[in-house]
Amino acid sequence: xxxxxxxxxxxxxxxxxAAERIKSNTIVGLGTGSTTxxxxxxxxxxxxxxxxxxxxxxxxxxxxxxxxxxxxxxLTTLNAVDHIDVAIDGADEVDPQKNLIKGGGAAHxxxxxxxxxxxxxxxVVDSSKVVEKLGSSFLLPxxxxxxxxxxxxxxxxxxxxxxxxxxxxxxxxxxxTDQGNLVLDVKFDSLDNPEELEKTINNIPGVLNNGxxxxxxxxxxxGELKDGQIVVREF
Ligand code: 5RP
Numbered sequence: 012x013x014x015x016x017x018x019x020x021x022x023x024x025x026x027x028x029a030a031e032r033i034k035s036n037t038i039v040g041l042g043t044g045s046t047t048x049x050x051x052x053x054x055x056x057x058x059x060x061x062x063x064x065x066x067x068x069x070x071x072x073x074x075x076x077x078x079x080x081x082x083x084x085x086l087t088t089l090n091a092v093d094h095i096d097v098a099i100d101g102a103d104e105v106d107p108q109k110n111l112i113k114g115g116g117a118a119h120x121x122x123x124x125x126x127x128x129x130x131x132x133x134x135v136v137d138s139s140k141v142v143e144k145l146g147s148s149f150l151l152p153x154x155x156x157x158x159x160x161x162x163x164x165x166x167x168x169x170x171x172x173x174x175x176x177x178x179x180x181x182x183x184x185x186x187x188t189d190q191g192n193l194v195l196d197v198k199f200d201s202l203d204n205p206e207e208l209e210k211t212i213n214n215i216p217g218v219l220n221n222g223x224x225x226x227x228x229x230x231x232x233x234g235e236l237k238d239g240q241i242v243v244r245e246f
Contacts, residue, residue: 019045020241021137021234026050028232028243029099029133030057035064038092040125041079042100043072043118046135050099051075055082069095071125072118072189089124098129103149103222104142105134105231109246110205112145114152114222117177117186117194123220127227134228138235145223146202151212152177152222153195154188159217164195166215170208172197192219 026049033039033054041051057063068084069092070076079086100122104112111134113119126132142148153174155163160176167174174195179186185193202208209223231246 017236018137018139021236022046022135023049024241024243025135025137025232025234026099027053029135030054032133033057033063033066033097033099035066037066037096038087038094039066039068040095040098040100040129040132041068041070041075041084042098042122042126042135043075043116044101046101046137047075047099048078050135051078051082051084055079055084058083067092069125071100071121072116074116074118089128095125095129097131097133098126099133099135100126102134102136102140102224102228104145104147105136105140105228105233106142106145106205107246109134109228109231110145110226111224111228112149112151112222113224114154114194115149117152117154117188119152119222119224120154120188120190120220123224123227126224131229132227134231136231136233138233141233144202145205146199150175150196150198151202153197153212154190154192154219154221155195156192156217156219160193160195163215163217167195167197167212170199170211172199174198190219 030053
């Protein structure tokens with residue numbers, strides 16, 4: 012098995028495990044990314060087979076909206092509901108306290124809206140995402156309105172960060188989020204107080220939201236390889 016295939020298989024295992032936890036007659040938050048894809052596909056399969064009935068999804072991006080439609084999952088919007096039962100979403104880093112860095116797909120603003128509104132938030136990751144300390148390997152994404160790019164960069168530098176504008180692939184220039192904004196990826200030498208930093212960055216005028224998700228996750232499902240077998244563990 013190549014490493015790429017292994018990672019895809021780990022993602023598939025956790026995506027399916029999360030989708031198996033969804034009960035009939037519920038409102039489900041649908042996260043973004045290559046791991047959540049497997050959860051959405053499995054939800055669609057369960058609906059088609061009759062094993063799951065009457066769920067409605069709330070997507071967190073164009074990606075999850077389009078995929079959910081293709082999979083036959085009925086959709087609604089945040090403004091049309093008074094609660095979300097469960098959200099399933101991926102992450103770029105997870106620490107032992109279940110705090111996260113998200114935004115690898117630049118969808119963290121809508122993801123935080125949906126994941127924080129959910130009564131139960133399930134995170135699905137392969138084992139490479141589990142770290143002792145946030146910021147170990149992944150830069151912190153910050154969504155910024157385009158006009159505020161320079162002042163926000165200067166503000167982040169004052170906080171000790173090294174911000175870089177995220178560039179697009181197959182488009183010249185920066186990536187544009189689903190909301191029409193830019194993303195700064197910020198390197199912090201040490202991310203000692205994620206709870207405080209999440210609030211401080213979100214307080215900078217021009218910032219929509221940052222990728223720190225502190226105290227939101229209820230369950231983390233991790234896919235890993237043990238003795239040559241794919242296993243799924245929870246914490
Ligand atoms: C998108 C996200 C994703 O959930 C995160 O990047 C994980 O993605 P993947 O499952 O593809 O590794 O936060 O903004």
